[in-house]
Amino acid sequence: MRHPPASNIDVRKANRNRIYRLIHSHDGISRPEIAQRLSMSMPTVLLNMKALMEQGLVRESGSLESTGGRKALAMSIVNNARFGVGLDITRDRVVATLVNLAGSVRARREAAIPFSTAKAYVEKVGRVVDDMLAERAVDPGRLVGAGISVPGILSADGAVMTQSHVLGVADYAFAPLDKRLGLPCAHVNDANAAGIAEMWAVDPDGRFVYLSLSNSVGGALVWDGNARLGDNRRGGEIGHMTIVPGGKPCYCGMKGCLDAYCNAAVLGKLTQGDVGMFFDLLRAGNAKAAALWDAYAESLAIAVNSLRMIFDYDIVVGGYVGAHIDRSLDDLRARAARRNTFNEQGDYIRACRHKTEPSAVGAALLQIENFIDSI
Numbered sequence: 138m139r140h141p142p143a144s145n146i147d148v149r150k151a152n153r154n155r156i157y158r159l160i161h162s163h164d165g166i167s168r169p170e171i172a173q174r175l176s177m178s179m180p181t182v183l184l185n186m187k188a189l190m191e192q193g194l195v196r197e198s199g200s201l202e203s204t205g206g207r208k209a210l211a212m213s214i215v216n217n218a219r220f221g222v223g224l225d226i227t228r229d230r231v232v233a234t235l236v237n238l239a240g241s242v243r244a245r246r247e248a249a250i251p252f253s254t255a256k257a258y259v260e261k262v263g264r265v266v267d268d269m270l271a272e273r274a275v276d277p278g279r280l281v282g283a284g285i286s287v288p289g290i291l292s293a294d295g296a297v298m299t300q301s302h303v304l305g306v307a308d309y310a311f312a313p314l315d316k317r318l319g320l321p322c323a324h325v326n327d328a329n330a331a332g333i334a335e336m337w338a339v340d341p342d343g344r345f346v347y348l349s350l351s352n353s354v355g356g357a358l359v360w361d362g363n364a365r366l367g368d369n370r371r372g373g374e375i376g377h378m379t380i381v382p383g384g385k386p387c388y389c390g391m392k393g394c395l396d397a398y399c400n401a402a403v404l405g406k407l408t409q410g411d412v413g414m415f416f417d418l419l420r421a422g423n424a425k426a427a428a429l430w431d432a433y434a435e436s437l438a439i440a441v442n443s444l445r446m447i448f449d450y451d452i453v454v455g456g457y458v459g460a461h462i463d464r465s466l467d468d469l470r471a472r473a474a475r476r477n478t479f480n481e482q483g484d485y486i487r488a489c490r491h492k493t494e495p496s497a498v499g500a501a502l503l504q505i506e507n508f509i510d511s512i
């Protein structure tokens with residue numbers, strides 16, 4: 138048959154995709170093992186492997202020990218066959234990353250460019266990305282697209298940032314920036330992007346709540362490989378849960394929001410904003426740091442325990458605070474345990490494993506995910 142029905146093509150494409158994903162998650166797997174694990178015939182596996190190798194997406198990476206007969210060949214993905222660009226836009230800085238199919242960062246650039254709605258801003262950000270790509274001499278044909286992370290709420294189609302208190306902007310259209318980058322662009326909230334990076338670093342099928350404790354507090358509900366956004370794409374705006382009625386003013390205009398008690402700047406005020414240095418002081422027994430931590434950790438424990446009650450998933454502490462919290466994690470766990478109705482010990486709380494620039498990396502991974510879906 139010259140033109141097989143669409144359903145056959147769909148099945149072939151799905152098989153190819155499953156094979157690619159299996160090699161992606163099981164580096165060095167052999168063809169017979171692929172056939173066995175996916176319950177596919179060897180001819181089907183061989184045909185699809187040939188196609189994937191011709192596309193330059195997988196390679197033979199060595200021979201495996203065999204108990205007799207011919208040695209089986211180990212298969213690996215070609216990590217640098219494609220790249221995604223990630224851009225994290227914050228109030229004062231821009232971070233650009235280049236991420237490959239394995240999720241590894243191959244290049245990065247950072248520049249102090251305060252956010253602005255002026256045309257010149259788009260050009261400056263574009264140049265940061267250009268410089269990064271030039272440094273690695275990346276073949277433009279290998280770029281699958283760019284992900285742009287912002288500290289704000291996005292429209293349903295993602296084309297507009299409807300609101301960002303941090304950037305002081307409303308109804309910001311991404312089109313000029315997308316056009317300047319000259320790549321297919323996807324847009325994502327910064328905490329959701331960080332949650333995606335964490336998912337790649339830890340557990341692709343995982344379900345957890347990611348709590349982003351940086352200059353603002355945000356979060357993401359990661360569920361089966363996606364950040365769940367909710368009806369209005371505000372899912373995970375944990376920073377604006379009220380934890381103290383009538384309490385400290387929040388930048389959003391309300392009082393008593395979690396953000397006012399648990400953003401990273403609360404700890405950083407002792408050390409000119411340096412959260413790592415704060416934890417050094419705390420460990421050294423500094424009394425001011427201990428008092429600050431006591432108030433901070435009690436507020437955080439309220440939030441963490443509430444999230445555990447709602448979702449019953451692991452809670453991942455991320456952002457600047459999560460990157461440094463390791464040695465104070467047991468203390469946070471104990472505080473959360475004291476509030477827990479079901480006598481849980483707090484071991485459901487863990488520190489993020491992806492500690493550097495998770496939002497810029499997660500934004501790039503959105504495009505890597507899209508590409509892998511298309512294989």
Ligand SMILES: [Zn+2]
Binds near residue numbers: 377387388391394396
């Ligand atoms: Zn608020």
